[in-house]
Amino acid sequence: MPMSDPRYESYMGLGPKRIAHWEHWSDPDAATYITGIDYYEQPRSCMLRLNELYPFLELGAPASDDPLPKLDEQRDQGKGRWGHEYRDHWQQEEAAKRFGSLEEMLRFSPLEQGDFTGWRVVVDGDYSSEEVIYERFRSQFPEEWGDKAPEKNSSAAVGFYNTMFMWPLLVFGYENFLSICLKPEFDRIMEEFAEINRRVFRAFARLPVNFVICHDDIVLSNGPVCSPKWMRKHIFPRYEEFWSILKSAGKEVIFMVDGGVDAFADDIMACGARGIISEPFTNYKALARKYENCFIAGEGDNRVLMRNNPAEIRAMVESMVETGRMSGGYMMCIGNHIPFNVPGEAVKRYLDLSVELAYR
Numbered sequence: 001m002p003m004s005d006p007r008y009e010s011y012m013g014l015g016p017k018r019i020a021h022w023e024h025w026s027d028p029d030a031a032t033y034i035t036g037i038d039y040y041e042q043p044r045s046c047m048l049r050l051n052e053l054y055p056f057l058e059l060g061a062p063a064s065d066d067p068l069p070k071l072d073e074q075r076d077q078g079k080g081r082w083g084h085e086y087r088d089h090w091q092q093e094e095a096a097k098r099f100g101s102l103e104e105m106l107r108f109s110p111l112e113q114g115d116f117t118g119w120r121v122v123v124d125g126d127y128s129s130e131e132v133i134y135e136r137f138r139s140q141f142p143e144e145w146g147d148k149a150p151e152k153n154s155s156a157a158v159g160f161y162n163t164m165f166m167w168p169l170l171v172f173g174y175e176n177f178l179s180i181c182l183k184p185e186f187d188r189i190m191e192e193f194a195e196i197n198r199r200v201f202r203a204f205a206r207l208p209v210n211f212v213i214c215h216d217d218i219v220l221s222n223g224p225v226c227s228p229k230w231m232r233k234h235i236f237p238r239y240e241e242f243w244s245i246l247k248s249a250g251k252e253v254i255f256m257v258d259g260g261v262d263a264f265a266d267d268i269m270a271c272g273a274r275g276i277i278s279e280p281f282t283n284y285k286a287l288a289r290k291y292e293n294c295f296i297a298g299e300g301d302n303r304v305l306m307r308n309n310p311a312e313i314r315a316m317v318e319s320m321v322e323t324g325r326m327s328g329g330y331m332m333c334i335g336n337h338i339p340f341n342v343p344g345e346a347v348k349r350y351l352d353l354s355v356e357l358a359y360r
Contacts, residue, residue, distance in 0.1 A: 012252070022277065023057060034053065108171075127199060130202050137203060211274075212251055214254070274295050305350060
């Protein structure tokens with residue numbers, strides 16, 4: 001049976017000779033610098049050309065070349081920039097508007113709410129039943145795929161942002177969540193969010209994918225948000241349950257998390273993840289040594305790119321390649337993102353060095 005794409009091989013720890021990439025990209029100015037095509041004037045052509053120059057990127061491209069508003073033409077500039085535009089809201093402000101008090105939050109019923117359309121919980125939508133969820137996500141894939149990925153060796157995947165921890169954080173807001181998460185009444189709320197996610201993962205088990213990318217920002221750059229005791233009560237048992245639903249349907253789990261995940265990496269792997277994509281605060285060489293050919297990505301550091309020192313960028317890429325040779329599941333990835341303010345010259349140098357060096 002022929003092997004499939006390098007992303008599939010990497011997810012499964014099969015060690016493709018060229019080390020594959022998974023990049024978090026929102027740097028239109030770098031795309032313009034590298035391609036010579038103004039992203040704002042011809043966004044689709046710009047991104048298609050970028051993928052032409054570096055096929056391993058596989059970045060998304062806008063649907064058309066309709067010009068985009070330049071930054072100085074965008075009206076609301078008060079919420080900070082993301083990629084080619086300014087945000088139109090702060091999620092935490094949105095969360096604060098929903099409830100009048102902490103007591104009201106503790107009375108909230110996620111199951112009674114059911115429909116989170118317009119709530120700005122990243123993956124907005126109706127979660128009132130498994131079938132409603134299934135139909136919404138199934139529409140993202142070609143009808144002719146039926147109920148299976150197009151090939152066994154396909155990297156077809158679905159992602160979910162609110163694997164468990166993100167639900168209360170996004171619904172209540174970060175500070176409010178931390179203010180109420182130790183209250184006895186909070187146990188019921190977490191169980192109701194868990195019931196919503198049972199519907200989600202039962203629906204995902206039916207989708208024509210081989211992988212489910214589960215996101216939860218359970219750590220900060222310096223370690224856990226909540227204590228191991230709290231996590232092992234409210235979060236990890238649910239991961240094990242949800243992921244067992246997926247695995248029984250033949251799907252693998254990729255766990256995505258911001259921050260430094262070392263404190264919880266063993267828990268995540270024990271719950272059934274195939275591997276972890278995180279940020280450079282995580283010790284990837286330790287993961288590669290402990291879990292043979294597990295999937296890992298995110299070792300690259302945008303702070304190195306920001307300094308734009310050629311020798312430092314080369315040293316970073318060489319270190320990443322060293323880890324890639326330790327694990328057949330390793331992917332090149334600037335784990336803390338390639339945002340709009342990373343110099344195009346530095347991004348190009350990183351990509352060119354990857355072309356030169358990123359081989360097993």
